[in-house]
Amino acid sequence: MRSLFAFCLTVSTALPVWACERPVCLVEADSLHLARHVTFDDLPSGFGVGRQIEGILDQNGVRFGERFSGQSLTVQGDFDGVEGTASAPLTLLPGAPGETLGILRLMRTSVLQGHGPRGFPRAEAVGEGAIAAIFDYDQSAISLDIRGGELGEATVTFLSRDGQKIDTHTLGPLSETSHGFLRQHRKSDIAGILITNTDPEGIALDNLRFDQSAILGWLR
Numbered sequence: 001m002r003s004l005f006a007f008c009l010t011v012s013t014a015l016p017v018w019a020c021e022r023p024v025c026l027v028e029a030d031s032l033h034l035a036r037h038v039t040f041d042d043l044p045s046g047f048g049v050g051r052q053i054e055g056i057l058d059q060n061g062v063r064f065g066e067r068f069s070g071q072s073l074t075v076q077g078d079f080d081g082v083e084g085t086a087s088a089p090l091t092l093l094p095g096a097p098g099e100t101l102g103i104l105r106l107m108r109t110s111v112l113q114g115h116g117p118r119g120f121p122r123a124e125a126v127g128e129g130a131i132a133a134i135f136d137y138d139q140s141a142i143s144l145d146i147r148g149g150e151l152g153e154a155t156v157t158f159l160s161r162d163g164q165k166i167d168t169h170t171l172g173p174l175s176e177t178s179h180g181f182l183r184q185h186r187k188s189d190i191a192g193i194l195i196t197n198t199d200p201e202g203i204a205l206d207n208l209r210f211d212q213s214a215i216l217g218w219l220r
Contacts, residue, residue: 024167029143029178034209040110050104066095080130086163092134111204127202134192140183145207149174152199161191
């Protein structure tokens with residue numbers, strides 16, 4: 001019992017409590033205590049251009065695609081661009097054949113990447129496509145790892161269940177780093193995220209963590 005109390009006290013004091021001046025704050029990923037951890041290590045993968053995924057990728061508590069209903073895909077050089085307002089309710093869409101998602105093996109881990117306009121299996125497409133994710137339940141905080149960044153930029157847009165934009169963060173210059181995001185007042189209304197990038201070598205996603213509500217529930 002003492003150990004459980006000590007754990008709860010540690011978690012409660014470690015949760016970020018500072019005021020957030022924008023709708024979603026960028027915080028240290030390690031400062032967030034999140035119950036769910038999604039990796040891609042159990043999915044078929046490969047080195048080089050990796051393995052293609054067609055359609056929607058369904059994982060524990062979250063699904064991945066290219067964009068959301070109501071949004072349109074644009075071409076920005078070798079990269080995907082996404083424009084427009086998502087429709088209500090927020091609905092995930094896959095990309096065209098060869099232009100959705102892929103799983104790439106990097107040493108001892110597998111990562112999720114989007115295929116850009118050049119399409120699979122061209123190397124120029126790897127990591128240059130949009131990635132959208134929709135959560136089963138609305139979130140107040142998430143963290144994720146960016147893999148493969150080479151000093152370019154990535155944009156992370158946070159969306160509510162009715163398709164409205166909550167906030168957008170531009171990250172860069174990119175390197176292989178972890179990023180944490182905390183909703184103002186810990187409000188649980190982040191239903192989905194959209195990630196695009198203009199990094200010279202493209203990027204991939206790994207170690208998506210979410211579900212702060214489960215941790216807070218243990219403390220009650």
